[in-house]
Amino acid sequence: MPYTPGAVLDGLGASLGALRLGAVDDTGVAWIFQTLDGWDSPDIRSEFSEREGDHGAWASPVYLGARPLTLAGTIVAPSRDLLDQAMERLQAAAGLGDTVLTVWESRPKQAVVRRSGKLLIQYVTDTTATYSVMVTAADPRRYSTTLQTGSTLLPSTSGGLAPPLTPPLTSTAETVQGQITAFNEGTFETKPVLIVDGPVVAPQILVQMPDASVVFLNYSETLGEGEQLVIDTDAHSVILNGNASRRRFLTLPTGWPTIPAGAVVTFQFRSSSMNSTAQLTIRWRSAWL
Numbered sequence: 001m002p003y004t005p006g007a008v009l010d011g012l013g014a015s016l017g018a019l020r021l022g023a024v025d026d027t028g029v030a031w032i033f034q035t036l037d038g039w040d041s042p043d044i045r046s047e048f049s050e051r052e053g054d055h056g057a058w059a060s061p062v063y064l065g066a067r068p069l070t071l072a073g074t075i076v077a078p079s080r081d082l083l084d085q086a087m088e089r090l091q092a093a094a095g096l097g098d099t100v101l102t103v104w105e106s107r108p109k110q111a112v113v114r115r116s117g118k119l120l121i122q123y124v125t126d127t128t129a130t131y132s133v134m135v136t137a138a139d140p141r142r143y144s145t146t147l148q149t150g151s152t153l154l155p156s157t158s159g160g161l162a163p164p165l166t167p168p169l170t171s172t173a174e175t176v177q178g179q180i181t182a183f184n185e186g187t188f189e190t191k192p193v194l195i196v197d198g199p200v201v202a203p204q205i206l207v208q209m210p211d212a213s214v215v216f217l218n219y220s221e222t223l224g225e226g227e228q229l230v231i232d233t234d235a236h237s238v239i240l241n242g243n244a245s246r247r248r249f250l251t252l253p254t255g256w257p258t259i260p261a262g263a264v265v266t267f268q269f270r271s272s273s274m275n276s277t278a279q280l281t282i283r284w285r286s287a288w289l
Helices: 080-093
Strands: 014-016 019-021 030-037 048-050 057-059 067-076 099-103 109-115 120-123 128-137 142-144 148-153 156-158 174-176 179-183 193-197 204-208 214-219 228-232 237-240 264-270 279-284
Touching: 019 030, 019 080, 067 080, 067 109, 080 120, 080 128, 099 128, 148 179, 148 264, 179 279, 264 279
Parallel strands: none
Antiparallel strands: 014 019, 014 099, 030 067, 048 057, 067 128, 099 109, 109 128, 109 142, 120 128, 148 279, 156 174, 179 264, 193 228, 193 279, 204 214, 204 264, 228 237
């Protein structure tokens, strides 16, 4: 039967890059999406060593592995020519580079994936074919499709005492804190990206964790006008102006910060020298297992 271009089909829905699965495209090709294996849980990396002379075993730390995924379904096209074109679009969507896979759940989530197996496409009739795509997300988290951001300048002080001074003296100075509050509404920790725009002298970022502990990030160099420092807490990288590694100038005496599941974290921006245009930006996505 003919399908209506733009219609959303019943059942699963996802997008592999720009290719929408579980819908009818503008040429009338129906992309029926029937299988999504691996979206429920990633692999686990753990080891158990048997206890000698005792019951049980010693357990190692448990980490999530990569998330292998299989996407499978059926393509139904109005003609053989449109079916062949659809197959080529699927080949292009399942390329060898990083691609964003979005799964259209009640709360849409995404992962960055890369093709990790043979792409299987088989003709069933002249206008119908089945497909199976194997991809792997190196980062096993399922992220919100909404990128959240927050920015702040360095803290400033307004008001206070000004001459001429006549006793008794009363100070009404108010400090405007340079801070950003970040909330992770997901079920697993997420790792933010921190962006510092100069000019700023030896910027410091203090991260107030939910348990009241503080994570310190101290950068020992000065950023000039127009310079930008990007700190990726997942990749553990520190990049100046998009191309120069400055990891050796960043000290983290308490480790890399994360935003725990269902928690609020506060980022504070500091410097020994005030500059009204220096800015800190935080970018993050809520994350789920």
